[in-house]
Amino acid sequence: MTVELTASTVTVNGDTDIHYVEAGSGTPVVMLHGGGPGASGVANYGRNIDALAQHFRVIVPDMPGYGKSSKNLDQADPFGSLADGIRGLLDALDIDTADLIGNSYGGACALRLALDSPHRVRKLVLMGPGGIGTTRGVPTRGLNCLLGYYTGDGPSRDKLADFVRTYLVFDGGAVPDEVIDERYRASIDPEVVANPPLRRPSGPGALKTVWKMDLTRDPRLTHLHTQTLILWGAEDKVNRPAGGYRLHKTLPNADLVMTAATGHWLQWERADLFNRLVIDFLTATDGGLR
Numbered sequence: 110m111t112v113e114l115t116a117s118t119v120t121v122n123g124d125t126d127i128h129y130v131e132a133g134s135g136t137p138v139v140m141l142h143g144g145g146p147g148a149s150g151v152a153n154y155g156r157n158i159d160a161l162a163q164h165f166r167v168i169v170p171d172m173p174g175y176g177k178s179s180k181n182l183d184q185a186d187p188f189g190s191l192a193d194g195i196r197g198l199l200d201a202l203d204i205d206t207a208d209l210i211g212n213s214y215g216g217a218c219a220l221r222l223a224l225d226s227p228h229r230v231r232k233l234v235l236m237g238p239g240g241i242g243t244t245r246g247v248p249t250r251g252l253n254c255l256l257g258y259y260t261g262d263g264p265s266r267d268k269l270a271d272f273v274r275t276y277l278v279f280d281g282g283a284v285p286d287e288v289i290d291e292r293y294r295a296s297i298d299p300e301v302v303a304n305p306p307l308r309r310p311s312g313p314g315a316l317k318t319v320w321k322m323d324l325t326r327d328p329r330l331t332h333l334h335t336q337t338l339i340l341w342g343a344e345d346k347v348n349r350p351a352g353g354y355r356l357h358k359t360l361p362n363a364d365l366v367m368t369a370a371t372g373h374w375l376q377w378e379r380a381d382l383f384n385r386l387v388i389d390f391l392t393a394t395d396g397g398l399r
Contacts, residue, residue, distance in 0.1 A: 111159055112132040112133060112158065112159050112162040112163075113132060114130040114131070114132050114151070114158070115130060115131055115132065116128070116129070116130045117129060117130075117131075118177065118178075119198065119201040119202070120201075121194055121197025121198055121200065121201055122193060122194065122197045124179070124181065125173055125178070125179045125181060125194050125197065126177075126178055126179045127170050127171070127172075127173065127178045127179070127194060127195075127197070127198050127201075128170065128171045128176055128177035128178045129150065129168055129169060129170035129171070129198065130150065130151060130158075130168075130169050131166065131167060131168045131169070132158060132159075132162040132166075132167050133161070133162030133163065133164070133165055133166050133167045134165075134166050135164060135165045135166050136165050136166065136207075136208060136231070136391070137165070137166045137168060137202075137204050137206075137207040137208070138161060138165040138166065138167050138168065138207065138208045138209075138210060138391065139168045139169075139170070139195065139198070139199070139207050139208070139209050139210070140153075140154050140157070140158070140161075140167065140168070140169045140210045140211075140215075141170070141172060141191075141195065141209065141210065141211040141212070141214075141215025141216070141218050141219050142154065142169075142171075142172060142175070142212060142214075142215050143212045143213035143214050143215055143373075143374075144172075144175075144213060144214025144215070144239070144255070144306065144307040145213070145214075145255055145258075145272065145273075145277065145292075145307075146255070146258045146259070146264065146269060146272065146292065146295075146296035146305075147269060147291070147292030147293060147294070147295035147296035148175055148176075148214075148292070148295075149171045149175055149176035149177075149295060150169035150170050150171050150172075150176065151169060152288075152291060152292060152295070153212060153215075153376070153377075154169055154376060155377075156376065156377055156380035157376050157380060157383060157384055157387075160380075160384040160388070161384065161387065161388065164388055164391070164392065165208070165391065168198075168202070168207075170195065170198055172191055172194065172195070172214075172215065172218065172306075173190065173191060173194040173306070174191075174301070174304075174306025174307070175295075175301075175306060176295065178194075180300040180301060180304055180306070182306050184308075184310070187306075187307070187322065188217045188218060188221040188239075188240060188322055188324070189221060189225070191214075191217075191218035191221070192218055192221040192222035192225055192226075195209075195218060195219075195222055196222055196225075196226055196229060199229060205229070206228070206229055206230065206231050207229065207230065207231065208230070208231050208232045208233070208234070208391055209222065209223065209230055209232075209233055209234070210233075210234040210236075210387065211233075211234070211235055211236070211238060212236045212237065212238075212374075212375075212376060213236070213237055213238065213239050213347065213348065213373065214239050214307060215238075216235040216236055216237065216238025216239060216240075217238050217239035217240035217241075217322070217324065219233055219235060219238070220233065220235060220238055220240065220324055221240070221324065223333060223335050224324070224327055224329045224330065224333060227333060227334075227335060230335050231335075231336075232335065232336045232337070232338070232390065232391055233335050233336070233337040233338070234337075234338045234340065234387055234390065234391070235337065235338070235339050235340070235356070236340045236341070236375050236376060236383075237340070237341050237342060237345050237347065237348045237352070237353075237373050237375065238339075238348070238352070238356070239322070239348060240322050240323060240324035240325075241324060241325055241348065241352035241353075241355060241356050249346055249347055249348070249349060250276070250346060251272075251275075251276030251277075251345075251346035251347035251373065252347050252348070254268075254271065254272045254275070254276055255272060255276070255307065255347065256307070256308060256309050258272065258296070258305075259302060259305045259308070263302070264293075264296050264297055264302065266289065266290075266293045269289060269292055269293045269296060270289045270293075273288065273289060273292065274289075275346070276346045276347055276372070276373065277347070277372055277373050277374040277377075278372040278373070278374050278377070278378050279342065279344045279370050279371050279372040279378060280370075280378070283378070310322070325355060325356075325359065330359050330360065331359055331360075331361065332361070333360060333361070333362075334361055334362045335362065336362050336363075336390075337360055337362060337363040337364070338363070338364050338366070338386065338387070338390045339353050339356055339357055339360075339363055339364065339365045339366070340366050340368065340375055340383065340386065341353035341365070341366075341367050341368070341375070342367075342368055342371030342372045342373060342374075342375045342378070342379075343367050343368060343369050343370070343371060344369075344370060344371060344372050345371075345372055345373045346372060346373065347372075347373040348373065350367060353365055353367060364390070366386060368382065
């Protein structure tokens with residue numbers, strides 16, 4: 110079954126337009142995409158929206174800096190800026206409390222929003238989220254590839270294909286050319302090329318920004334009792350799987366599922382498993398997996 114998506118754009122916090130699609134009814138579930146070049150809400154969750162919309166009111170925004178949303182993002186506190194934008198979206202839609210699903214950059218946004226406004230988040234699903242110690246030590250080759258997309262000789266389809274097929278997924282051969290083409294077209298939007306939303310912190314405030322982007326340094330993390338499902342691909346080449354264990358150990362109310370033969374894009378590679386786990390977790394009355 111293919112659900113009908115309704116597309117809209119709202120202005121939040123006075124100066125940020127957020128484009129989103131929605132489908133279904135019931136408990137609001139906001140799905141936040143990753144930060145790779147050319148990412149957008151529907152592109153990230155194309156294999157999940159239909160299944161989840163049978164059970165929930167699914168809201169899938171293009172996060173600030175991506176897709177059809179405004180390209181302004183506070184680079185001094187990117188996770189905080191993203192969280193402000195998504196909280197503004199909840200306000201615009203008159204949603205007091207929602208479930209948040211976040212992949213990578215979107216996972217960092219979801220977790221930061223829950224830390225800043227725990228009363229706005231009922232449950233969390235985090236897939237290979239950023240900010241979980243990934244700012245410490247030497248970055249992974251996948252993260253370097255992501256951050257280097259707009260540097261050097263600039264964006265290209267070959268660089269995009271290498272990032273997606275080598276680092277986003279376990280089996281690069283499973284990614285069709287259409288996925289690469291769509292993301293490449295989105296990645297060369299002139300506004301994005303001029304002001305990439307995800308880049309290495311630089312300048313006088315770089316160290317402070319790096320610290321803000323390491324959410325494991327936030328003392329509120331150990332007191333966040335939001336029911337959380339952590340999903341991580343065991344072969345993730347962007348955010349190290351060790352982050353899953355670290356987060357599971359730190360959060361007081363979290364389940365962890367580590368999936369074999371899966372890369373960073375778990376919701377795409379293991380869509381059926383992802384959909385079952387998420388539906389089960391979000392509908393369980395005891396808060397955990399059934």
